[in-house]
Amino acid sequence: MVDHCTAHPTPDSGTPPGWCWAQQVIDALLALKQVTDTGTLPGPELLATQRRLIVSAALVGVSAQATPDGAVGRRHRALARRIRRRIEDYLRFATDLRVPFDNNPAEVRHEVARDEWIRRREGQQMMLAA
16 A cells, blocks of 8 residues: 555655645645535635635646656546646536535445435334334
């Protein structure tokens, strides 16, 4: 298992030690998710700040110096380009509360199955207690 982020820039790239462009994107998205989880939209200033953090991190991620060599580096750079090109899609959840943060169908099915399991278990416990 790798104990460090392979998206870290190299020491000669001018970025702070330990900084990771991918982690900056994740942190910015989660900061927006934290607001939308309360049922409100983020303010324009917060949205603009997080957008800037995401775009600037993606610009660093596109550079060859910020990613490892080989196939892994190509995938990292492709992800950074995709984030930069599709920033509006990535941030749609922060401008429209009807859009979920994660629309992964597998996650939705998992949550539904978990809720169903919990309901069944609670029903069995209530029957045993009676």
